[in-house]
Amino acid sequence: MNDHDTQILGRLRTGEETALVEFLQINQPALLAFIRSRIGTQLQKKIEPEDILQEASMEALRILPQTDLSTWDPLHWLFQICERKVIDSHRKFFASQKRDASREAAIPDGTDAAGLANLLAASMTTPSAAFSRDQKQLRMLAALETLPEDQREVLRMRYLVGLTSKEIAKKIGKTDGATRVKISRALSRLHEMLAE
Numbered sequence: 001m002n003d004h005d006t007q008i009l010g011r012l013r014t015g016e017e018t019a020l021v022e023f024l025q026i027n028q029p030a031l032l033a034f035i036r037s038r039i040g041t042q043l044q045k046k047i048e049p050e051d052i053l054q055e056a057s058m059e060a061l062r063i064l065p066q067t068d069l070s071t072w073d074p075l076h077w078l079f080q081i082c083e084r085k086v087i088d089s090h091r092k093f094f095a096s097q098k099r100d101a102s103r104e105a106a107i108p109d110g111t112d113a114a115g116l117a118n119l120l121a122a123s124m125t126t127p128s129a130a131f132s133r134d135q136k137q138l139r140m141l142a143a144l145e146t147l148p149e150d151q152r153e154v155l156r157m158r159y160l161v162g163l164t165s166k167e168i169a170k171k172i173g174k175t176d177g178a179t180r181v182k183i184s185r186a187l188s189r190l191h192e193m194l195a196e
Helices: 003-013 017-026 028-044 049-066 074-095 113-124 133-146 149-161 165-172 176-195
Strands: none
Touching: 003 017, 003 074, 017 028, 017 049, 017 074, 017 176, 028 049, 028 074, 049 074, 049 165, 049 176, 133 176, 149 165, 149 176, 165 176
C-alpha cells in the first residue's frame, strides 16, 4: 500500500465521504470481481454487476456516518455490503415470482424533481444527520437544480423509474459505460454540494 492509499484509508476511518468515494474507485475492480463471483448467470441476465456495485456504493455512503471503520477492514466491509445487495437482487428477481408483476405500480416518467430529491435525500443521509428530512430534501432539490438537465434526467431514470444503466443508455443514445460514468459523476457532484 502506497502513501496515498494509506492517507485515503486514514481519512476513511474518520468517516470522510470523499475518502470513501476515492476508496471505492481504487477498489472497483476487486469489488466487481467479488460481485461477479456471487451473482450467478441467471441473476446476471436481470442486473449488471456494475448496477449492484452502484447500489452498494450508495448504501456504503448512507451508512458511513454510523459505521466505525477503526476496527473493520474497509474492503471487507464493502464486500459484505455487496453481498447483501446481491442477496437483495436475488430476492427481488426470483423470490418474489409469486407476485403478479402486472400489479406492481410503475413510477410514471413525469415524476417531479421533489420526488427524486426526497428519494436521493433518504438514500444519501442518515437519521443522525444534523438536518431534518424536510431540510435535507430542500438542500437536495437546490443541489439537483444546479446539475445539468441530462444528469438530472439520468438520475431520475435510474432512481425513480428504476431503469438499469443499459436501459438508460438506449434511451439517451449513449454507451452503457458512458451512462454509468454520467450517473456516477452526477451522484459525486450531489455529494460534494451537500457536503459544502
